[in-house]
Amino acid sequence: MASEQPRGRVTIAVHAPDRAFAPGVQTALVRLGYNLISSRTASRQRTRGVLRPELRILDDRQIERLGEDQDDLPTILLVGAQGQSDLPERVLGAVKRRARLAEVYRLLQEHLEEQPRTVPRVGDTLPARATRGVEAWTGAIRSISEKGCFLQSSAPLRSGSRVELCFPLAAQGLVQLPAQPSYQNDEGTGLVFDGLPDATREALADYVTARLGN
Numbered sequence: 001m002a003s004e005q006p007r008g009r010v011t012i013a014v015h016a017p018d019r020a021f022a023p024g025v026q027t028a029l030v031r032l033g034y035n036l037i038s039s040r041t042a043s044r045q046r047t048r049g050v051l052r053p054e055l056r057i058l059d060d061r062q063i064e065r066l067g068e069d070q071d072d073l074p075t076i077l078l079v080g081a082q083g084q085s086d087l088p089e090r091v092l093g094a095v096k097r098r099a100r101l102a103e104v105y106r107l108l109q110e111h112l113e114e115q116p117r118t119v120p121r122v123g124d125t126l127p128a129r130a131t132r133g134v135e136a137w138t139g140a141i142r143s144i145s146e147k148g149c150f151l152q153s154s155a156p157l158r159s160g161s162r163v164e165l166c167f168p169l170a171a172q173g174l175v176q177l178p179a180q181p182s183y184q185n186d187e188g189t190g191l192v193f194d195g196l197p198d199a200t201r202e203a204l205a206d207y208v209t210a211r212l213g214n
Contacts (some may be wrong), residue, residue, distance in 0.1 A: 010112055011035045011052075013073070016059035020078045022098045024213025029101070031212045032120055034108065055111065057104070059097070063088075076107050101209040102146065121145035122211045128167040130157060130179070130191075141167055142188065146196075146204040148179070152188035157181060162194055170210070172203050 014036050018026065026036055037053065056075045063077075077087065077094045087094060092111050095103045102119050109116035126141040128151060139153030151157065151165070165179040177200060179191035196204075 009033055009035045010054050010108075011037060012108075013037055013053040013056045015062050016057055016078050020059050020097045020099060021104075022100045022209070024209050025099060025101045025104065027214075028120070028209050028212035029104070029108075032105070055092075055108070060094075074111055076104060100205065101212070102205050119145045119147050119205070120208055120212065122208050124211065126167045126169075128165060130163040130165050132158075132161065132163045137163075139188070144204070145208060146193075146201050148182070148190065148192040150188055150190050157184065157189040159184065163191070165191065169203060170207050172200075175200065175203075 010033070012034055014026070030036060053073060056073045058075050058077055060077050060079045072090060075088070075091045077091050078097050078099050079094045080097060093107045095107070105120045106118055109118070121143050123143050124141055126144065128139055128141045130137045130151060130153065135158070137153040137155055137157050139151055141149045142152050143150045157163070159181050162178050162180045164176055166174060166176045169175045177196055178194040180194045181189050182192045183190040
């Protein structure tokens with residue numbers, strides 16, 4: 001299974017219990033190329049001069065650690081339903097518990113990558129069919145995110161107006177959604193999902209998280 005990788009492996013200290021994340025998120029982050037270490041491991045390795053994390057994920061119920069730790073690590077804060085109105089200077093942003101992959105990933109990308117992605121994508125082999133009027137293309141989705149996919153089709157997908165894309169999506173069964181061709185190469189066509197309902201977008205995000213977490 002192929003997936004997008006950030007530069008190298010970035011080490012992140014996690015000061016939060018597993019239950020502060022949605023299921024599969026931490027495993028998905030590791031699959032995406034991030035090296036997650038516990039707060040205890042981070043402290044021990046920093047003392048030994050072995051390894052210094054580049055970033056911290058911190059549960060706001062342990063906010064006192066920002067004062068205890070004598071470092072300037074940028075921090076992603078996991079907060080409760082009420083959020084945080086006054087974020088400390090080192091905090092890049094806040095994500096509500098139980099943190100979803102897309103929200104954490106976006107903040108990591110914005111801080112760590114020169115050309116950040118807004119959402120994670122994952123390699124796949126989903127059978128798919130694209131239609132536009134009387135035209136039809138069959139093939140397979142080779143990578144997918146909640147915002148789009150890359151379609152390898154039986155014939156080149158002629159550029160132009162949007163298509164209707166149909167493919168199976170885990171618990172949702174067969175889905176049909178509008179997609180706009182954005183680029184094409186010898187392998188296939190990049191498609192951007194257009195005007196998705198929130199429920200469909202969330203289902204796609206959950207599908208990507210599950211694929212990365214398995």
